Amino acid sequence: MSLNDDWRRRSLAAVWHPCTQMKLHARDERPQPLIPVARAQGVWLHDHEGARVLDGISSWWVNLFGHGHPAIREALVDQLHTLDHVMLAGFTHAPVVELSERLSALTGLGHAFYGSDGASATEIALKMSAHFWRNAGRPAKSRFVGIAGGYHGETVGALAVTDIALFREAYAPLVRLAATVDSPDARQAAPGEAPADVAERAAAALDAWLTEHAHETAAVIAEPLVQCAAGMAMHDPRYLQRLRALCDRHAVHLVLDEIAVGFGRTGTLFAHQHPQAAIRPDFLCLSKGLTGGTLPLSAVLTTDAVYEAFWDDEVARGFLHSHSYTGNPLACRAALATLDLIEQTGIVEANRATADRLWAQFAPLTAHPAVRHARRQGMIFAWDVASRAPDFSRRFASHALAQGVLLRPIGHTVYAMPPYVISEDEGAFLAAGALVALQATLAEEPAEGRAVATGGVDGV
Numbered sequence: 529m530s531l532n533d534d535w536r537r538r539s540l541a542a543v544w545h546p547c548t549q550m551k552l553h554a555r556d557e558r559p560q561p562l563i564p565v566a567r568a569q570g571v572w573l574h575d576h577e578g579a580r581v582l583d584g585i586s587s588w589w590v591n592l593f594g595h596g597h598p599a600i601r602e603a604l605v606d607q608l609h610t611l612d613h614v615m616l617a618g619f620t621h622a623p624v625v626e627l628s629e630r631l632s633a634l635t636g637l638g639h640a641f642y643g644s645d646g647a648s649a650t651e652i653a654l655k656m657s658a659h660f661w662r663n664a665g666r667p668a669k670s671r672f673v674g675i676a677g678g679y680h681g682e683t684v685g686a687l688a689v690t691d692i693a694l695f696r697e698a699y700a701p702l703v704r705l706a707a708t709v710d711s712p713d714a715r716q717a718a719p720g721e722a723p724a725d726v727a728e729r730a731a732a733a734l735d736a737w738l739t740e741h742a743h744e745t746a747a748v749i750a751e752p753l754v755q756c757a758a759g760m761a762m763h764d765p766r767y768l769q770r771l772r773a774l775c776d777r778h779a780v781h782l783v784l785d786e787i788a789v790g791f792g793r794t795g796t797l798f799a800h801q802h803p804q805a806a807i808r809p810d811f812l813c814l815s816k817g818l819t820g821g822t823l824p825l826s827a828v829l830t831t832d833a834v835y836e837a838f839w840d841d842e843v844a845r846g847f848l849h850s851h852s853y854t855g856n857p858l859a860c861r862a863a864l865a866t867l868d869l870i871e872q873t874g875i876v877e878a879n880r881a882t883a884d885r886l887w888a889q890f891a892p893l894t895a896h897p898a899v900r901h902a903r904r905q906g907m908i909f910a911w912d913v914a915s916r917a918p919d920f921s922r923r924f925a926s927h928a929l930a931q932g933v934l935l936r937p938i939g940h941t942v943y944a945m946p947p948y949v950i951s952e953d954e955g956a957f958l959a960a961g962a963l964v965a966l967q968a969t970l971a972e973e974p975a976e977g978r979a980v981a982t983g984g985v986d987g988v
Contacts, residue, residue, distance in 0.1 A: 531576035535564035552922070560922060563929065568595030571947050571954050573934065584928075584935045584944045584958050589756070589788045591821030593869050594949040600820050603865035607858050616642070616855040623860035627827075630867055634797060636808055637829035641847070642855040646787035647681025649813035649826035650749070652849060654685055656830065657747040657781045657811065663837045663845050669746045669780070672706040673737060675730075677713065677758030678751060680785050680813075689749050692757060707741065709734045711755065712763035715901050715912070723764040730763075731770035738778040747781035747811070748774075752799035753905055756788045759941035759982070760910035762903050768805035775810070781834075784809040787826070791817035791866070792876040792948065795883070795906035810834060820866035821947075825859035875948050879907050885952060889959040890944070896963070898970055900981040910943040913966065916977040920969060927968040933961035940981055942966065 529537070539545075539562055540554055552560045566576045571594055573581045583591065593600070611621055628640040641656070643649050654672060661669035674680070674689040681687070687696045689706045696703060712730035714723035738745065752768055755761040775782040789799045791814075796802050800809060811834070815826035838847050853859075870876065887894075887904055893911060894902040900912040917923060921937040928935040935944060946958060973979075 532564045535576065536562045539564070560926060570594040570596070571950050579932075581929060581932055581934050582946075582954060582958055582961070584933050584946050584962075586945050586947050587821060588816075589793075589945055590816045590819075591947045592791060592817045592866065593820055593873075593875075594947045595821070597820060597869070599869055600822055600862055600865045603861050604822065604858055607861040611857045613853065613856050613858070615852070617850060621855075621857050621860075623857045623864060624855040627860045627863050627867075630864070631814070631827060631829055634867075635812060635829055637812055638832060639830060639835045641828045641830075641849075642851075642860075643815075643826040643828070644824050644851050644853055645681075645826055646785075646813065646815040647683040647686040648851065649787060649815055649828050650680040650686040650689070650785065651683055652826075652828045653783045653811040653813050653830075654689070654747065654749070655849060656828065656834065656847060657783065659847060660781070660834050660837045661746050663840075668744050671741070671744050671746060673734070673741070673745055673748050674706050674708055675750050675755065676708050676711040677755050677761055678708075678711075678749070678785075679755070679757030680749060680751075680787075706749075707737065707745075709737050711758070711761060712767040713755065713758070713761035714763055714903075715761065723762075724766055727764040727767035727770065731767060731774065734771070735774050738774060738780065742778035742780055745778075745780045747783045749783040749785060751785045752789060752805070753794045753802060754789050754799070754908055756908075757938065759912070759938045760903070760908060760943045762905050762908075762910075765802040765804040768800055768802070768807050772807040772809075781810040782807075783811040783813065785813045787813055787815040789908075790814050792870065792879060793817065793906050793908060793945070795876070795880065797870070797876055818866065819859055819862040820869070822862045823856070823859040825856065825863060879948055882948065882950070882955075883907050883909075886944075886946075886950070886955050886959070889955045890962070893942075893959060893963045893966065896966060898966070898979075907948060908943065908945050910941055912981040913937075913940050913942055913970075914979040914981045915940055915970065916973045916979045917969065923972060924965050924969045927965035928961055930968075931961035931964050933958055933965065935962055935965065 553562055564575050565573045567574050571583050573583055631640055632638040658670045672689050676691050678691045680689050684702050688703050691708050710730040710733040712727040714726055717726050784800050800807050812829045819825050898914045902911045920940050925936045
C-alpha cells in the first residue's frame with residue numbers, strides 16, 4: 529500500500545471531514561479520493577509521493593501570501609518563546625492589544641471582540657446587536673434580516689441568517705429564521721439593466737421591508753461586493769451606500785460579513801472601503817485571511833456607541849460571551865505578521881496588476897461557449913457553466929485534480945481565488961488546468977436534458 533493510500537485509509541477510519549458526504553470518498557463507483565497533504569509551500573500542496581496540486585482556492589479562501597510564508601512562520605516561532613496562551617478574561621497581552629489597535633486604525637471601528645472562526649464572529653455580532661437594543665430599552669428589536677443567497681456560517685445562530693437550504697434545512701427546528709430580502713446579484717439584470725439597477729431594486733425591497741418591520745429588527749447582515757457561497761454573486765458597490773442609508777433611516781444596525789472578502793480580496797483592504805461605497809458598518813466580522821491562513825481566529829469590530837451601551841455596574845448588562853482561546857497570542861501574532869506583509873509589500877495595489885494578468889490568462893475559459901456570466905472582483909474570478917450534469921461540481925473538481933489544480937465549483941459556478949503570490953507561470957498552469965477540466969467534464973454530460981448554469985452545492 530502506498531503512503532497516500534495508507535493515509536486515506538486511516539483518515540476514512542478515524543476522521544469525519546467537514547462539509548462532506550463521507551460515502552462519496554469510499555464508494556466503489558467513481559470515488560472522490562481524499563488527497564493526503566504532507567507539506568505546503570507557496571501556492572502548492574504536496575502529497576507523500578512527490579505529486580503536487582496548485583491551491584487555486586487558497587484552502588477555503590484563507591491563504592493570502594502562500595503556504596509556509598517565512599515572515600509569518602518566524603513570528604509564530606518567536607511568540608512561542610514568550611507566551612502561547614492565556615485566558616483573556618481578566619488578563620491581556622501585547623499581541624491582542626496591538627492587533628486591536630491596528631484593526632481599529634484600519635477600519636475606524638474599535639474594541640475588537642475575538643472568536644475562533646467566521647461563524648463565531650457572526651454569532652458575536654448578532655448577539656451584540658440584539659443585546660445593545662435590550663440595554664437601550666428596546667428589547668423588541670431582536671430579529672434580523674439577511675440577503676437572499678447569503679452565507680454566514682453553520683452554527684445555529686449563523687444558520688438563522690444563512691439562506692442556503694442545503695446547510696440549514698436539516699436543522700430547521702433548531703433555527704429562528706431571519707427574514708430574507710432580494711439579493712443585488714448583478715446576474716439578475718433584465719435586458720437593458722445595469723448592475724446598479726439591480727442593486728437599486730434590491731435596496732428598494734429592503735426599504736419596503738424595514739418600513740414595516742424596523743421596530744422589531746436589530747440588524748441587517750450582508751456580504752459586501754461578493755456573496756461567495758451563493759456562487760460568487762457580485763453586486764454594484766453603491767448597494768452598500770444604500771444599505772448604510774437605509775439602516776440609518778430605520779434605526780437598525782448594519783453588520784458586514786467580510787469573513788471571506790476582507791484583507792484585499794476585492795481590490796481594497798476591506799470591501800466596504802470600495803471607492804464607490806466608502807461606508808462604515810456598525811459591526812464588521814473578520815476571519816479567514818486575518819492570520820494569512822495559518823491559525824483560526826476571528827474578530828468583530830464595532831462602534832464606540834455600541835461598546836458604551838454595555839458599560840455598566842450591572843454584570844448582566846455586559847457582553848457575556850466567551851471562547852477558551854479568545855484572543856490567543858499565537859493567532860494574534862500571526863495576524864500582526866499578516867498585516868505587516870500587507871503594508872510592507874503593497875499587495876493590495878499589486879493585486880490589481882496580478883488580477884489583470886490572471887484575467888487575461890483565463891481568457892480561453894471565459895470564451896468557452898458553455899460559460900455564462902464571466903466576472904471578477906479583485907482577486908476573485910467566477911464563471912457560470914451551462915451543464916446538464918447534476919453532479920457537475922464533483923466531476924469538475926475531479927478533473928481539475930487530475931490536472932494538478934485544486935478548484936471546487938459551487939454548484940455550476942467555477943471560481944478561482946488563489947493566493948496573492950501566484951506567479952505568471954503558476955497562473956498559466958491554473959488557467960490551463962481549469963480549461964481542460966471544463967472540457968473533460970462537459971464531454972461526460974448526459975446526452976439529454978436541459979443545460980442550466982446554476983445548481984445546488986454538490987461538491988465533496
